[in-house]
Amino acid sequence: MWVRSLSTLDCSKILARSHFGHLGCSKDGRPYVVPFYFCYSDSRLYAFSMPGKKIDFMRANPCVCVLVDERGSGREWRSVLVDGRFEELKGDTPQNKIDQEHAWNLLSKHVNWWEPGGLKPDQRPIAQHSSHLFFRICVEQVSGREAVEGEQS
Numbered sequence: 001m002w003v004r005s006l007s008t009l010d011c012s013k014i015l016a017r018s019h020f021g022h023l024g025c026s027k028d029g030r031p032y033v034v035p036f037y038f039c040y041s042d043s044r045l046y047a048f049s050m051p052g053k054k055i056d057f058m059r060a061n062p063c064v065c066v067l068v069d070e071r072g073s074g075r076e077w078r079s080v081l082v083d084g085r086f087e088e089l090k091g092d093t094p095q096n097k098i099d100q101e102h103a104w105n106l107l108s109k110h111v112n113w114w115e116p117g118g119l120k121p122d123q124r125p126i127a128q129h130s131s132h133l134f135f136r137i138c139v140e141q142v143s144g145r146e147a148v149e150g151e152q153s
Contacts, residue, residue: 008142087136
């Protein structure tokens with residue numbers, strides 16, 4: 001087995017076909033990592049959430065990272081690490097409304113896209129009113145690695 005770095009193009013392909021990762025953020029020197037669903041488009045990760053700890057952390061410190069990984073056969077794997085910046089997509093300007101619609105269009109192509117971000121433990125979904133929000137992570141840097149069985153070529 002050997003490990004090699006992935007190209008930026010390989011990393012982008014993995015992000016484009018993946019929809020699940022782990023989001024890392026921090027506030028007041030305290031790290032916080034959570035699973036989340038996303039869609040990748042134009043060097044941005046788009047996501048949906050209800051207000052909570054991760055949103056509070058990202059509002060306080062917009063510098064975030066995302067880990068996306070894939071399992072291969074045997075001991076093979078690929079991982080991509082994104083360093084980026086959180087941007088909340090508020091509907092307070094015409095451009096932000098366009099950005100929200102873009103996020104919704106990307107995410108809504110996937111079955112039950114809203115459930116992970118729209119449900120909280122021990123809380124019933126509210127049908128008539130929801131304080132949900134869309135956000136994106138602008139990719140500033142991306143790197144990746146893969147472990148491959150066999151001899152290095």
